[in-house]
Amino acid sequence: MTPTLSVRNLRVEIPTRRGVLTAIDDLSFDIAPGEVLGVVGESGAGKSITGTAIIGLLEPPARIAGGEIRLAGERIDDLSADAMRRVRGRRIGMIFQDPLTSLNPLYRIGEQLAETILTHERLSQRAATDKARRLLEEVGIPAAGDRLSSYPHQFSGGMRQRVVIALALAADPELVVADEPTTALDVSVQAQIITLLKRLCAERGASVMLITHDMGVIAETADRVCVLYAGRLAEIGPVRDVVKRPQHPYTHGLMAAIPTLHGDPDETLRQIPGAMPRLDAIPPGCPFNPRCDFAYGRCGSERPEPLDAGKSRAACFLHDADAAEAPPADTVRAARAVGLEVPQKVAEAAR
Amino acid sequence: MLAFALRRLVQAIGVMLVVSLISFVLFRFVGDPVNQLVGVDTSPEERAALREALGLNDPVLVQFARFIGKAVQFDFGISYQFKQSVAGLIGQRLPATLELSFVSALFALLVGVPMGVYTGLYRDTWLARAFLAVSLIGVSLPTFLIGILLIFVVSVNLGWLPSFGRGETVRVFGSWTTGLVTASGLQSLILPSITLGLFQMTLIMRLVRGEMLEVLRTDYIKFARARGLSRRAINFGHALKNTLVPVITITGLQIGSIIAFAIITETVFQWPGMGLLFLQAVQSVDIPIMAAYLLLIAFLFVLINFLVDLLYVAVDPRIRIGEATR
Structure with missing residues (x-):
């Protein structure tokens, strides 16, 4: 089956005065029809840039410098500005982080909805207003008919995010890119919004690319998860596997850093030493190697490609069964001890 | 409300x-x-009587x-200089100043807003840069210099437009005379209006540009793009409307200043408005x-x-x- 979204070797560059920064490097992933793909990573890992690149709204001077993006098999990264405008909203919907600033304060909710509907469908003004009302009802806004004439500031943050969802889904897109849709919201409202988004997309058969740094949201919502580190893919796989048995040392560190309720309360919180490199200082080889407990010789010079690792794929040489240079035996033992599925062949070759 | x-x-x-x-x-x-009203040879008794009659001893x-009671009824007394009622004098001059101010405000808005929008949207094009350079001149050159330059180039050298006065005026109702309906009246309006409005125009243009740049960076503009709205709807519907509040404030304040500071332009162009009247009043x-x-x-x-x-x-x-x- 053709994936709804297929990203191949995507490369996003930001030319600056001091040289070209590579914000996204050689990133590939697919999203199947109806699937929810979670995209996680630290701030600055390139999650949002990936989302905006897909919908064609990269802020200049950032630009797509390589690779391709296909929507239902059809290439969209090289479309003309006008053709891409017709894809936005109609075939790809996008939801931004802050519902308080996503809506134009000077227009009524109904006007903004009808405007979006009329941009994508040939309807009468009246039919558009009808559809706007139905959409508001669907996203769970009480007395939807009356609220059409309300202004954004008359809604609470959660309600505004519901309106934003209604706007993003107004033209029944095949893919919804949700960029941290709940980060700006009250914790009590977050779950409602995520549930709503997931239900509405499931009803419409839309795929979702859910960008967040909240692993809880990912664990509950996503089918698969993609972990980014410094603009590179670290690991991608089914959500259960990535959360329970992470295969990349970075993902493992990320998961270990999440405190649990049943843990020993006196235990110090685990953390990954150091910080993610800035875009102008990405180390050669594996970008994670200076912070990695398991790094060895080739990690500092060669760039790992995503490799099969358990049910996931991880960009780490510990999973490279055909490697000429094997990792030290200690490293293999330590990696296996924390659950990394180092292939037998690698373990045997280890000195 | x-x-x-x-x-x-x-x-x-x-x-x-x-x-x-x-x-x-x-x-x-x-x-x-009293000194302003009487001659040097008036006796002290007559002065005292006049003082009493004018109510200056109350x-x-x-x-x-x-x-205040009189001001509310537009009675400001008699001009020392012209020996006519001040209200009447101002009434004769008011239309000239208001028409000039109105036309220059209109010029400032109709030219300034589109230029501001253009320079905000296409800020790296050479035309936008040219607009900005011109606006710098408008902001920095003093009004009288612009007026004199315009007179020198357009009236004296090219001989296209009159250099002074209001041209032919028509009495509309009461004492209101207008130059807006005659060809010579309209021609006479052009140079003074540009002179008076140029500063405001550049101010509005820079303001609109700054506001546009700010608004275009906001999330709701990004979201409007993500919804696939047309460029026109985004730029002129969503963005421009959000720049309007500060533009209205400044324009409002500027209309006041245009009327108040028409003095200089009226002097340069010998425009028979209130400003010229005021200047004569100050001199005497x-x-x-x-x-x-x-x-x-x-x-x-x-x-x-x-x-x-x-x-x-x-x-x-x-x-x-x-x-x-x-």
Whole structure:
């Protein structure tokens, strides 16, 4: 089956005065029809840039410098500005982080909805207003008919995010890119919004690319998860596997850093030493190697490609069964001890 | 909404009272009015009689009350210089100044806003850069210099447009004369309007540009793009409307200044408006005209600010609701 979204070797560059920064490097992933793909990573890992690149709204001077993006098999990264405008909203919907600033304060909710509907469908003004009302009802806004004439500031943050969802889904897109849709919201409202988004997309058969740094949201919502580190893919796989048995040392560190309720309360919180490199200082080889407990010789010079690792794929040489240079035996033992599925062949070759 | 308007009205009356006080003090205490009225050979008895007849011996408060009472009826006394009623003199000159101010404000808006939008949207094109460079000239050159330059180039060298006066005017009703309906009247308007409006135009252009750049970076513009709206709908519907509140404020304030500072332009172009009248009044210490002019300009400022406040409410719903729920 053709994936709804297929990203191949995507490369996003930001030319600056001091040289070209590579914000996204050689990133590939697919999203199947109806699937929810979670995209996680630290701030600055390139999650949002990936989302905006897909919908064609990269802020200049950032630009797509390589690779391709296909929507239902059809290439969209090289479309003309006008053709891409017709894809936005109609075939790809996008939801931004802050519902308080996503809506134009000077227009009524109904006007903004009808405007979006009329941009994508040939309807009468009246039919558009009808559809706007139905959409508001669907996203769970009480007395939807009356609220059409309300202004954004008359809604609470959660309600505004519901309106934003209604706007993003107004033209029944095949893919919804949700960029941290709940980060700006009250914790009590977050779950409602995520549930709503997931239900509405499931009803419409839309795929979702859910960008967040909240692993809880990912664990509950996503089918698969993609972990980014410094603009590179670290690991991608089914959500259960990535959360329970992470295969990349970075993902493992990320998961270990999440405190649990049943843990020993006196235990110090685990953390990954150091910080993610800035875009102008990405180390050669594996970008994670200076912070990695398991790094060895080739990690500092060669760039790992995503490799099969358990049910996931991880960009780490510990999973490279055909490697000429094997990792030290200690490293293999330590990696296996924390659950990394180092292939037998690698373990045997280890000195 | 009504409460809002009423509150503003009370504030406006307060401002007007303070200005009348200043105007009254000017009238009463800058020099001796009696000295201005009589000749050198008037006897002290006659002076005393005139002083009594003018009510200048009454308590100050009574005099102030009388001044306000008369000002409300547009009675500002007799001009020392012209021996005519000040209200009549101003009435004759007001249309010229208002027409000039109105046309230059219109010029500033109709040219300034589109230029601002253009330079905001396409800020790296050479045309946008050229607009910005020109605007720098408009901001930095003094009005009289622009006026004289225009006269020199357009009137003297090219001979296209008249260099002074109002041209042919037509009496519309009462004492209102207009130059807007005759060819020579319109021709005479062009240079003074450009001179008076150039600074405001560049100001508005820079303001709109700055606001556009700011608004275009906001999330709701990004979201509007993500919804696939057309460029036109985004730029002129969503972005421009959000730049309007500051533009209305500045334009409102500037219309006041245009009227008040028409003095220089009117002098350069010998435009028979209030500014020229005021200047003549200053030269011959004609206090009644100065006092009346002060009051009138203050009144126009207050009126324009009041209208601007009402306009805000029309443009930005948040202001409306903020007032209602407070």
